[in-house]
Amino acid sequence: SKLVYTFGGDASHGDDPRAKDKNLLGGKGANLAEMASIGLPVPPGFTITTEECVRYLKEGSDFSADLRADIAKALTHIERTVGKNFGDESDPLLVSVRSGARVSMPGMMDTVLNLGLNDKTVEGLAKVAGDDRFAWDSYRRFIQMYSDVVLGLDHGLFEEALEIAKEDNGFFADTEMTADDWRALVKEFKAIVEREQGEPFPQDVHAQLWGAIAAVFDSWDSDRAKVYRRLNDIPGDWGTAVNVQAMVFGNMGDTSATGVAFTRDPATGEKAYYGEFLVNAQGEDVVAGIRTPQYLTLRAREAAGADKPSMEEAMPDAYGELAKVFELLEAHYADMQDIEFTVERGKLWMLQTRSGKRTAAAALKLAVDMVEEGLIDEKTAILRVDPMALDQLLHPTLDPDAARDVLTTGLPASPGAASGIIVLDADTAEHKAERGESVILCRVETSPEDIHGMHAAKGILTARGGMTSHAAVVARGMGRCCVSGASAVSINLKDRTLRIGDRELKEGDTITLDGGTGQVMAGKVATIEPKMAGDFATLMEWADRIRRMKVRTNAETPEDCVTARKFGAEGIGLCRTEHMFFDASRISAVREMILAEDEGGRRKALAKLLPEQRKDFTEIFEAMAPLPCTIRLLDPPLHEFLPTGDQEFAELAEITGFGVDHLRRRAEELHEFNPMLGHRGCRLGITYPEIYEMQARAIFEAACDVAEKSGNAPVPEVMIPLVGTKRELAILRKLVNDIAAEVFAERGRELEYLVGTMIELPRAALMAGEIAEEARFFSFGTNDLTQTTLGVSRDDAGRFLSTYVEKGIYGRDPFVSLDVEGVGQLVSLAVERGRATRLDIKLGICGEHGGDPASILFCEKTGLDYVSASPYRVPIARLAAAQASL
Ligand code: PEP
Numbered sequence: 001s002k003l004v005y006t007f008g009g010d011a012s013h014g015d016d017p018r019a020k021d022k023n024l025l026g027g028k029g030a031n032l033a034e035m036a037s038i039g040l041p042v043p044p045g046f047t048i049t050t051e052e053c054v055r056y057l058k059e060g061s062d063f064s065a066d067l068r069a070d071i072a073k074a075l076t077h078i079e080r081t082v083g084k085n086f087g088d089e090s091d092p093l094l095v096s097v098r099s100g101a102r103v104s105m106p107g108m109m110d111t112v113l114n115l116g117l118n119d120k121t122v123e124g125l126a127k128v129a130g131d132d133r134f135a136w137d138s139y140r141r142f143i144q145m146y147s148d149v150v151l152g153l154d155h156g157l158f159e160e161a162l163e164i165a166k167e168d169n170g171f172f173a174d175t176e177m178t179a180d181d182w183r184a185l186v187k188e189f190k191a192i193v194e195r196e197q198g199e200p201f202p203q204d205v206h207a208q209l210w211g212a213i214a215a216v217f218d219s220w221d222s223d224r225a226k227v228y229r230r231l232n233d234i235p236g237d238w239g240t241a242v243n244v245q246a247m248v249f250g251n252m253g254d255t256s257a258t259g260v261a262f263t264r265d266p267a268t269g270e271k272a273y274y275g276e277f278l279v280n281a282q283g284e285d286v287v288a289g290i291r292t293p294q295y296l297t298l299r300a301r302e303a304a305g306a307d308k309p310s311m312e313e314a315m316p317d318a319y320g321e322l323a324k325v326f327e328l329l330e331a332h333y334a335d336m337q338d339i340e341f342t343v344e345r346g347k348l349w350m351l352q353t354r355s356g357k358r359t360a361a362a363a364l365k366l367a368v369d370m371v372e373e374g375l376i377d378e379k380t381a382i383l384r385v386d387p388m389a390l391d392q393l394l395h396p397t398l399d400p401d402a403a404r405d406v407l408t409t410g411l412p413a414s415p416g417a418a419s420g421i422i423v424l425d426a427d428t429a430e431h432k433a434e435r436g437e438s439v440i441l442c443r444v445e446t447s448p449e450d451i452h453g454m455h456a457a458k459g460i461l462t463a464r465g466g467m468t469s470h471a472a473v474v475a476r477g478m479g480r481c482c483v484s485g486a487s488a489v490s491i492n493l494k495d496r497t498l499r500i501g502d503r504e505l506k507e508g509d510t511i512t513l514d515g516g517t518g519q520v521m522a523g524k525v526a527t528i529e530p531k532m533a534g535d536f537a538t539l540m541e542w543a544d545r546i547r548r549m550k551v552r553t554n555a556e557t558p559e560d561c562v563t564a565r566k567f568g569a570e571g572i573g574l575c576r577t578e579h580m581f582f583d584a585s586r587i588s589a590v591r592e593m594i595l596a597e598d599e600g601g602r603r604k605a606l607a608k609l610l611p612e613q614r615k616d617f618t619e620i621f622e623a624m625a626p627l628p629c630t631i632r633l634l635d636p637p638l639h640e641f642l643p644t645g646d647q648e649f650a651e652l653a654e655i656t657g658f659g660v661d662h663l664r665r666r667a668e669e670l671h672e673f674n675p676m677l678g679h680r681g682c683r684l685g686i687t688y689p690e691i692y693e694m695q696a697r698a699i700f701e702a703a704c705d706v707a708e709k710s711g712n713a714p715v716p717e718v719m720i721p722l723v724g725t726k727r728e729l730a731i732l733r734k735l736v737n738d739i740a741a742e743v744f745a746e747r748g749r750e751l752e753y754l755v756g757t758m759i760e761l762p763r764a765a766l767m768a769g770e771i772a773e774e775a776r777f778f779s780f781g782t783n784d785l786t787q788t789t790l791g792v793s794r795d796d797a798g799r800f801l802s803t804y805v806e807k808g809i810y811g812r813d814p815f816v817s818l819d820v821e822g823v824g825q826l827v828s829l830a831v832e833r834g835r836a837t838r839l840d841i842k843l844g845i846c847g848e849h850g851g852d853p854a855s856i857l858f859c860e861k862t863g864l865d866y867v868s869a870s871p872y873r874v875p876i877a878r879l880a881a882a883q884a885s886l
C-alpha cells in the first residue's frame with residue numbers, strides 16, 4: 001500500500017478509497033486532496049500517511065527505502081506542476097511542511113514554511129521574484145521556524161535578535177526592515193544556530209526536508225501532544241500525517257496577503273463571513289498575534305470601529321474569489337468551515353479547510369439554521385452538537401444589571417463569563433485549580449505549551465492576538481471563556497503584576513471576564529441563571545422525539561428537583577436520603593440514633609427524625625409528582641455521621657445525657673477499617689430495621705399527604721442499596737410492604753409504589769435472575785459496581801488513576817466513563833438474567849456514568865429504560881441518548 005499520496009495538479013488515485021481516508025491522510029491532507037479535486041486553487045503537494053508515522057515511531061525512527069523512493073516521486077509531481085525544482089539555485093521550489101492528525105491537535109508541531117531556502121537559493125528566489133527584501137525576509141523566517149520546531153532551539157533567541165536589530169535601526173514594525181537589514185539578520189540567525197547546536201544551519205535542501213518530516217513524526221510523542229491527547233481522549237496509536245506543499249507567498253508586497261476565515265461566526269453561529277487577514281505577511285503572523293490583523297468584511301470592520309481597511313475593501317477581487325470558495329465549501333461539506341488562505345500577487349490560494357471549532361451556542365445555531373436551509377436533516381443536526389459542550393450553556397452568565405468596574409475591553413474571543421484570581425503562568429494555574437481555586441490565566445499570548453493551564457483555568461485573558469489567535473481557537477474548543485488582544489494589559493512576570501491602564505493588579509487578585517463582550521472587570525460580578533429557549537429548545541425537542549431511553553435525575557433537594565425538571569428530567573432516578581441526615585439541624589438526632597445502646601434508644605432518636613424526613617419527601621413529591629421518584633434508603637456506613645471534634649462530642653453529651661467518655665467509646669466501637677465494604681447499605685436495614693422502617697413510613701406518609709392535598713399522586717420507587725443476595729432483598733421488601741400497608745390502613749388510601757434494588761455489587765449482577773424475583777426494578781449503581789469490580793477504591797483512586805490513564809491502562813477514568821469492556825459485562829449479564837425472570841423489570845442507571853455520553857451509548861445498546869444524571873447533566877443526557885439511538 002502507498003505511503004505517500006499526491007494532490008493538486010494532475011494528481012489522481014483512481015478509485016483508491018484510501019486516497020480520501022481521513023484516518024490515513026489526517027484531516028488536513030484529506031481535505032487538501034478533496035479541495036483540489038473539486039477544482040479549488042490548491043498548491044500541489046503530497047501527504048505521508050499516518051500509518052507511516054506509526055511505523056516510523058515503532059521501528060526506531062528510521063526512514064524506509066520505500067518512503068525515500070515515494071517521496072522522490074512525489075517531489076517530482078510538485079516540481080512538474082509548478083515548473084520549479086527543489087534546490088535549484090536559479091529558480092528554487094520552496095515547500096511548507098505541516099503535521100496533520102485525524103483531528104487537529106494544537107499540541108503538535110505545526111508548520112515549517114519556506115523550506116528549500118539556503119545561501120544560494122535565496123539569491124535565485126530574489127532574482128525570480130524581482131524582490132530582494134521578500135527573499136531575505138523569507139529566509140530569516142525559515143531559519144527561525146526551522147530552528148524552533150525542527151532543531152528545538154529557543155525561539156526567544158531569534159525574537160530577541162530581531163528586536164535588537166529593530167531597536168538599533170530605530171524601527172517599530174517588521175515592515176520597516178529593508179532587504180539589507182534582513183540579510184544582516186540572517187547572518188546573525190545562522191550564528192545563533194551554530195553557537196547553540198554546535199553545527200551550522202543545514203544548507204542541503206533534502207536534509208532540511210527529512211529533518212522536518214522527522215520532526216513532525218516525533219512531535220506525535222511530544223509531552224504537549226500527550227497532554228492534549230489525554231485531555232481530549234485521543235488514542236496514542238493514531239499517528240500524524242505529514243503534508244508537504246508548494247509554497248505560495250503572502251509576503252510578496254502589498255498585493256499579497258494571508259488570512260484565516262470561518263464561513264460563519266464561530267462564536268455565535270451567525271451566518272456571516274468571519275475572519276482576519278494581514279497584508280504582506282505569512283500565515284503564522286496571523287495566528288501568532290504579532291501584528292494585529294485586519295477584518296475580512298466591511299461589515300465586521302465597521303462594527304468594530306476599526307480604521308484599517310477590510311479585505312473586502314482592500315482586495316475586492318481576491319475577496320470576491322474567496323466568498324465564492326466559502327459558498328462552494330459549505331455546500332460541499334454541509335458544515336461551517338475554518339479556512340486558511342494566501343493571496344500571492346492578487347491570486348487566491350487555499351491552504352486548508354476543516355470543520356470549524358465552535359462554541360456550544362454557535363453549534364446549536366448552526367445545526368438549527370442548517371436544517372432550515374436544507375443543508376442537513378434533523379438527525380445530522382442532533383449528531384452535530386457535542387452533548388458535553390451544552391454544559392457551557394447551562395451555567396450562569398453575568399447579570400446585565402450588576403455593577404461592573406470595567407478595566408478594559410479586549411476582543412470577545414470565546415463567550416461565557418468567569419470570575420477568578422489572576423494567575424500569570426500555566427503551571428501555577430494548574431496548581432491553584434487543583435486546590436479548588438477559580439483561576440483566570442493571564443498571558444501576553446498563549447502557545448501550545450499553555451494548554452494544561454488553559455484547561456485548568458475558568459477563563460483566559462491575553463494582551464496580544466486576534467479572534468483566531470491560539471488562545472481564541474483553543475478556548476472556544478475547550479469551552480473556556482476568553483478575552484484576547486486586550487492591548488491595555490501589560491504583564492510583569494518578574495513582579496507578578498498585571499497593569500491595565502493606571503490600575504495595578506497582583507497575581508491572586510480577583511477579576512471577571514465577559515467573553516461575550518470582551519470586557520475585563522475588577523472583582524467578582526453577579527451572575528444570572530441561563531434560559532433554555534431558542535435554538536437550544538428546538539434541538540432538544542428534536543432529540544426528545546428521537547431518543548428511546550428516558551432521562552431522570554439524581555436529586556435530593558426541592559431546589560435540585562426544580563432545576564432538573566426545568567432541564568427536562570422525567571423523574572428522579574436516585575434520591576440519596578443520607579444527604580438529608582447530614583443537615584445541621586438533624587445531625588444530632590442522627591448521632592443520638594447511631595450511638596444509642598439499644599433498639600429502644602434508636603427508636604427514640606428516630607422518632608425525632610420522622611417528621612423531618614416526611615417533610616423532605618413531601619417537598620420532593622410536590623416538586624416531581626406525578627413523575628416517578630426513586631428513593632433510596634440509607635446507604636453509607638454509620639461512622640460517617642459520627643461526631644469528630646471535642647465540641648461536637650460535648651454538644652451530643654448535652655443532648656443525650658451520656659458522658660463524653662461513654663460517647664467516645666461508642667464511637668470507637670463503630671470504627672471500621674474498610675467502611676466501603678463494611679456496615680453500610682442494606683446491611684444497616686438488616687441489623688437495625690427500625691431505621692428503614694422510619695424512612696419507609698416517612699415516604700408513604702408524605703406520598704399520602706401530597707396525593708390528598710393536590711390530587712396528584714407521586715409514584716414512590718423504594719430502592720434498597722448494596723444488595724448482594726435475594727434473601728436480603730426479600731427481608732427488606734417485606735419490611736417496606738408491611739409499613740406501606742400500615743400507613744395506607746391508617747390513611748384509608750392505597751397508592752401505587754414499587755420496591756426494587758440497586759445492582760452495585762458483582763454478586764448482585766451475577767445473581768440478578770434470582771434477585772429479580774424480589775425486585776420490580778434494578779438501578780445500576782455503577783459507582784460502587786466499578787469500585788467493587790475493579791477493586792479500586794472510589795475515594796482513593798485519585799492518587800494513581802491519572803497515571804493509569806496516562807499509561808493507557810484505562811482508556812478513561814472508569815469512574816467518569818463506564819468500563820464497558822469489564823463492568824459493562826456485568827451490567828449486560830444482569831439485564832439479561834433480570835429480564836429472563838421478570839420480563840417487565842424496569843432498568844436504569846444512577847451512577848455518575850448516567851451523565852456521560854459514551855456510557856449513555858452503552859446503556860442504549862444494553863437496552864436500559866432510563867439513565868439518571870445530576871440536574872445540570874440532564875440536557876447532556878437527553879442529547880446523548882438521542883445520539884445513541886441514531
Ligand atoms: C452508585 O454506587 O453508583 C450509586 C449511585 O450510589 P452511591 O454513589 O451513592 O454509592
Ligand code: MG
Pocket residue numbers: 721760781783784
Ligand atoms: Mg452506591
